[in-house]
Amino acid sequence: xxxxxxxxxxxxxxxGKGRELREQLxxxxxxxxxxxxxxxxKIRETRRDIARVKTVLRQKQGPAQAGPGR
Numbered sequence: 889x890x891x892x893x894x895x896x897x898x899x900x901x902x903x904g905k906g907r908e909l910r911e912q913l914x915x916x917x918x919x920x921x922x923x924x925x926x927x928x929x930k931i932r933e934t935r936r937d938i939a940r941v942k943t944v945l946r947q948k949q950g951p952a953q954a955g956p957g958r
Contacts (some may be wrong), residue, residue: 889937892946902948906941909934 894902913934945958 889940891940891944894940895947899945899946899948902941902945906938907946909938909941913938 894905897905916925916931916934920928920931925931935955
């Protein structure tokens with residue numbers, strides 16, 4: 889998923905998308921453990937999509953809520 893597309897989404901939509909991606913990652917890892925995973929690169933793509941969602945969410949929060957030491 890492209891970051892531009894994610895930036896158009898609201899914070900609630902991003903949180904939902906992140907939840908959906910984490911569930912998908914769980915299913916992919918489960919399929920891998922059973923030997924049923926057809927495309928192993930899908931795990932990497934999903935992890936990177938999760939990182940993109942987290943990055944955009946952090947950007948939307950702004951510097952005041954970025955966390956300690958930031």
